[in-house]
Amino acid sequence: MRLEARVTVASRGVDATLMVDAGRTLALLGSNGAGKSTVLESLAGVVRPDRARIVLDGRILAGPDRRRSVPARDRGIVLLSQDDALFPMSVLDNVAFGPRSAGRRDAAEAARGWLDRVGCADLADRRPAQLSGGQARRVAIARALAAEPRVLLLDEPFAGLDVEAASSVRALVRELLDGVTAIVTTHDALDAHALADDAAVMEAGQVVEAGAAADVLSRPRSRFAARMAGRVLIQGTMRGGRLVVDGGSSIPVTGGPGAGAWAAIAVPPTAIELALDSPVSAGDRAWVIEEVVALEPRGDHVRVHGAIAAADTDPETAVTLERGARVWCGVPRGLPAYALT
Numbered sequence: 001m002r003l004e005a006r007v008t009v010a011s012r013g014v015d016a017t018l019m020v021d022a023g024r025t026l027a028l029l030g031s032n033g034a035g036k037s038t039v040l041e042s043l044a045g046v047v048r049p050d051r052a053r054i055v056l057d058g059r060i061l062a063g064p065d066r067r068r069s070v071p072a073r074d075r076g077i078v079l080l081s082q083d084d085a086l087f088p089m090s091v092l093d094n095v096a097f098g099p100r101s102a103g104r105r106d107a108a109e110a111a112r113g114w115l116d117r118v119g120c121a122d123l124a125d126r127r128p129a130q131l132s133g134g135q136a137r138r139v140a141i142a143r144a145l146a147a148e149p150r151v152l153l154l155d156e157p158f159a160g161l162d163v164e165a166a167s168s169v170r171a172l173v174r175e176l177l178d179g180v181t182a183i184v185t186t187h188d189a190l191d192a193h194a195l196a197d198d199a200a201v202m203e204a205g206q207v208v209e210a211g212a213a214a215d216v217l218s219r220p221r222s223r224f225a226a227r228m229a230g231r232v233l234i235q236g237t238m239r240g241g242r243l244v245v246d247g248g249s250s251i252p253v254t255g256g257p258g259a260g261a262w263a264a265i266a267v268p269p270t271a272i273e274l275a276l277d278s279p280v281s282a283g284d285r286a287w288v289i290e291e292v293v294a295l296e297p298r299g300d301h302v303r304v305h306g307a308i309a310a311a312d313t314d315p316e317t318a319v320t321l322e323r324g325a326r327v328w329c330g331v332p333r334g335l336p337a338y339a340l341t
């Protein structure tokens, strides 16, 4: 029992493969434009891929013969998109829509049950325009679940909500997703940790890494996953217990694959020290010579991104740096290395 999919949408540069086992939640991660929404829309049948193989519990929903694709309404896959506009009818009728379309006589009763579960029982008679953003999102979630989908797709379910509403909708989704087969797109590591069993990372239309959510975030293989987990991915070649990075600097590490293998350590930038001059003594750090690639203001400090590592500094120091400036990044010794394939 699982959802397996490969979808190609050439005009959007998407060619992605993913899999979700029954009852599990997959977090689909990736930067803006990576193709996450396109994948969800293809699975739901809203977008027609150029090529697709979508199999749900052994049933082929889309295959080589595009004419035989199962129409969206018969897929048992419901997409809750970012612009989850409710229908211009009462909240109750919105939620009853799915069960009613499925011919259920008790549609209104089922809808009341769902409204109760999302904490909106008292809003049944309201119109969408009379709801707050958080209430509308809860109603949209109830409407999606009332259709009793086999797979639920949530495209950034907390986007556009204020901090408080997002936090309560997050708790609700976490509870409702228990045991449901679902894919959730998010830019937030906390959501990936809290909601998902598994995670897949998209870059430029492709899935570049996938695995258990905790693994993807603690041993990231892509820069995006590392950044999401608040880490910088330092990659290099293993040589005698050291990671040799571009430019020849080497960092003593623990573990990791054998000599000659491509490997990484994932380091919080806050643990990396920045030096503007060549450090006189190495101390407990391995110093990597860097060229500044970007300066990222982050509240009261500035993150200095190099080609290999990143480190934080104060704004007074940051203004003396520019793109291409030479700096040294002091990386702690002995961090655990892992193989990259």
Ligand SMILES: Nc1ncnc2c1ncn2[C@@H]1O[C@H](COP(=O)(O)OP(=O)(O)OP(=O)(O)O)[C@@H](O)[C@H]1O
Pocket: 011, 012, 013, 030, 031, 032, 033, 034, 035, 036, 037, 038, 039
């Ligand atoms: N309706 C559309 N028509 C044509 N191209 C589109 C359309 N929607 C998205 N695209 C393009 O397809 C690519 C993938 O976009 P998509 O919205 O799937 O990415 P995403 O990962 O969901 O991004 P975000 O995190 O910003 O929502 C982008 O290059 C985007 O410009």
